[in-house]
Amino acid sequence: DTGVSQDPRHKITKRGQNVTFRCDPISEHNRLYWYRQTLGQGPEFLTYFQNEAQLEKSRLLSDRFSAERPKGSFSTLEIQRTEQGDSAMYLCASSLQQGNTEAFFGQGTRLTVV
Amino acid sequence: GENVEQHPSTLSVQEGDSAVIKCTYSDSASNYFPWYKQELGKRPQLIIDIRSNVGEKKDKRIAVTLNKTAKHFSLHITETQPEDSAVYFCASTDSWGKLQFGAGTQVVVTP
Numbered sequence: 001d002t003g004v005s006q007d008p009r010h011k012i013t014k015r016g017q018n019v020t021f022r023c024d025p026i027s028e029h030n031r032l033y034w035y036r037q038t039l040g041q042g043p044e045f046l047t048y049f050q051n052e053a054q055l056e057k058s059r060l061l062s063d064r065f066s067a068e069r070p071k072g073s074f075s076t077l078e079i080q081r082t083e084q085g086d087s088a089m090y091l092c093a094s095s096l097q098q099g100n101t102e103a104f105f106g107q108g109t110r111l112t113v114v
Numbered sequence: 115g116e117n118v119e120q121h122p123s124t125l126s127v128q129e130g131d132s133a134v135i136k137c138t139y140s141d142s143a144s145n146y147f148p149w150y151k152q153e154l155g156k157r158p159q160l161i162i163d164i165r166s167n168v169g170e171k172k173d174k175r176i177a178v179t180l181n182k183t184a185k186h187f188s189l190h191i192t193e194t195q196p197e198d199s200a201v202y203f204c205a206s207t208d209s210w211g212k213l214q215f216g217a218g219t220q221v222v223v224t225p
Binding site: 031033035040041042043044045048050055056091093095097100101102103104105106107108 | 120145146148156157158159160163165203207210211212213214215216217218220
């Protein structure tokens with residue numbers, strides 16, 4: 001499969017625990033995005049990378065959220081001290097160059113905080 | 115930062131009729147406007163896109179128009195079919211290439 005892959009597909013965690021998600025973009029894509037999607041809403045921008053550089057992090061995102069893309073290939077999104085409000089689908093997408101080309105989405109990681 | 119607004123939130127059409135979804139954006143430097151379709155439980159997938167140097171683009175039953183002066187763009191689906199039922203998202207990129215999405219339109223095509 002040469003598309004964007006995300007792992008795990010589903011994660012159930014207890015409130016207060018830390019979780020980490022992984023995204024493997026399409027290999028030649030140097031742009032990588034993280035979004036959060038709740039039921040009935042559009043993908044909400046979290047952060048994005050150009051190669052290994054994190055270009056922007058949403059101001060709505062608390063300090064409990066951090067993302068990395070250490071070698072400019074795969075990326076990880078960590079949520080510390082999870083809260084029930086963190087329950088959502090976390091989507092990763094990648095694209096070529098400056099982002100004005102098609103962004104391909106992974107299948108997402110569904111997080112449930114109990 | 116960029117703000118994308120999308121209307122309507124739900125749209126019910128009879129099979130064979132047309133569907134129109136409208137979006138507005140705020141960043142005048144935005145230069146790329148994709149539309150995504152998301153079926154239940156699946157990832158968003160691109161159906162059509164338009165760049166700022168073009169006013170209209172068509173692909174079979176789907177067309178998109180862009181009015182840069184008014185900062186709005188629209189998706190038109192003609193001869194709708196039941197398989198067009200899904201959630202549709204508009205999006206735009208700012209001058210840095212950050213992709214922002216609208217809230218989505220639930221389209222229901224009734225036979």
